[in-house]
Amino acid sequence: MKKSVILFALPLIFLGGCESSQDMFKRQQAAQEQQTKADAQEQGVRCEMMSRTGSNRKTKVCRTLKQIEHDEQVAQNTLKRLNKPEITRSK
Numbered sequence: 242m243k244k245s246v247i248l249f250a251l252p253l254i255f256l257g258g259c260e261s262s263q264d265m266f267k268r269q270q271a272a273q274e275q276q277t278k279a280d281a282q283e284q285g286v287r288c289e290m291m292s293r294t295g296s297n298r299k300t301k302v303c304r305t306l307k308q309i310e311h312d313e314q315v316a317q318n319t320l321k322r323l324n325k326p327e328i329t330r331s332k
Contacts, residue, residue: 288303304312 285306286303287306287309288301290299291302292299
């Protein structure tokens, strides 16, 4: 009787140990991801999922704050240039 209880309990204990190590691995991996995100934000890097024009597939694009500000400035200058009344556009 004792042998059957031991034989039954031993695999359960083993499986329980495997589950706890997987949880520990998942927690460590999540902590590393959070640390990576914090480091990226500290350096001023912003990542977002963007799709190209005419595409349904999104890709991860990471840019620094300086690059983002430059892109915004270029967009504003283009809008100002296109909105000037003295510019004629061909149709």
